[in-house]
Amino acid sequence: MNSPGEHGTNLELLTPGCAKQVLALYEDIIRRCRLRNKAAGISQGDLQMRTSAWYPFTWGGDLGASEKPEFQIGLQMERQWLDALAYSEKEAILWAGFWEGESSGRATKEALFQFADLLDRQTVHPGTELGQLVEKHDGLDQCSYQRAHERELLQNFWTWASASFVRGMVRHGQESIVAFVNKDAEGPRALSKSVLAQCEIPSIGQMSLFAKSWTPHVVVVDLKGTCNVTSPFLQRRLVSQSMLGFRSKSSVVRTIGGIKWSCVDCSESDGCTLDASLAEFLKAELAVQK
Structure with a gap:
């Protein structure tokens, strides 16, 4: 299993309509999380956030399936701010x-x-x-x-x-x-x-x-x-x-x-x-x- 950073989403492999929706949702997730971080006074690098925002599309539930440090960091970031978007x-x-x-x-x-x-x-x-x-x-x-x-x-x-x-x-x-x-x-x-x-x-x-x-x-x-x-x-x-x-x-x-x-x-x-x-x-x- 590769690390999250080695497994990006190749939009060229998707049909144009699908790629457009995925990219737009990805960007919206980033914008929403930036607002949450700003409100909470949390400082997070833009590259780190943009990388993490791909995890739902590229790894799904597999982030918790490895003890590798990069997977555990990804899992921690997922719990920190991605999960907050799904809370009712x-x-x-x-x-x-x-x-x-x-x-x-x-x-x-x-x-x-x-x-x-x-x-x-x-x-x-x-x-x-x-x-x-x-x-x-x-x-x-x-x-x-x-x-x-x-x-x-x-x-x-x-x-x-x-x-x-x-x-x-x-x-x-x-x-x-x-x-x-x-x-x-x-x-x-x-x-x-x-x-x-x-x-x-x-x-x-x-x-x-x-x-x-x-x-x-x-x-x-x-x-x-x-x-x-x-x-x-x-x-x-x-x-x-x-x-x-x-x-x-x-x-x-x-x-x-x-x-x-x-x-x-x-x-x-x-x-x-x-x-x-x-x-x-x-x-x-x-x-x-x-």
Whole structure:
């Protein structure tokens, strides 16, 4: 494994649209962190900051995988100011499959954001500073998992961002996590291909392994009404191959077993929608599990 300084992002290997979004997001991350450092009275060299800002794109979650000094310095800088961008002021919620223009109106982003207010929570994207920056650059939608270099970059970035979001939950002392799902099990936009399944749920499992006594209650709200499929699939995603490299399988299974898990079917055919009655039901469900 090379050092971070030896593994930069070659924008020429990306399509023009992808390269433009990545570079713009990178520059925005630097600007936001400069403002934070200035407000905190922290002095940091510009070269050091610009180098560190590439880590999410080039290394993702691999910074903690080596004892090399350069990796540990990179990890320290990541925790110092990159993580701050992913911290939510309220308890965070996760989601997959919501978009503007969704025909029924049940699964628009606006409906989700309004429902988050009813729960007195906020979405990690775009509710956090990092989420706002990603939203500003359209979620890097010009980059494709079908192209090798772009796939590696996307996997790195979302692995890092997801881990940062979950570390924010631990810092918040968040005892429960609500994840809203509006995706089919199969198809071109399947749940298995989502950031929630690929990165965020595995990050919850991994953090429970390393953050002592943090075993949250995860509540999945399935707007397709397919908890019988969605719930077991996402539960399996709590255990990633990378976790088995740090601990024995029995240790991992024992820790993950401490995470409480439930799923709520909320299908359109049953008249379920993101409204005040569902919010009260979820609040009661979360209170019972404390």
